[in-house]
Amino acid sequence: MANTPQSKKRARQNERRTAVNKARKSRIRTFLRKVEEAISSGDKSAAATALQSAQPELMRGVSKGILHKNTAARKMSRLSARVKAIA
Structure with a gap:
């Protein structure tokens, strides 16, 4: 339990x-x-727009210190590869 004022x-x-x-x-x-x-629905255009809106959120998390830069980069890379792979 905190005791001092500080x-x-x-x-x-x-x-x-x-x-x-x-x-x-x-x-x-x-x-x-x-x-x-x-991505799971198979709608490439919806996935691409969702990815574009998620990108700044991830980067904001990095700048605010919630995520590590490499973690966000890895997530973005994997998601964009999956969006690209949609036929």
């Missing part, structure tokens, strides 16, 4: 930060899920 403030800050990060991570997952659903 540690109490830190605990409050961590709570707020966690809530913000959780919301951002959830938002990113939602965008990725939309791409996955478009």
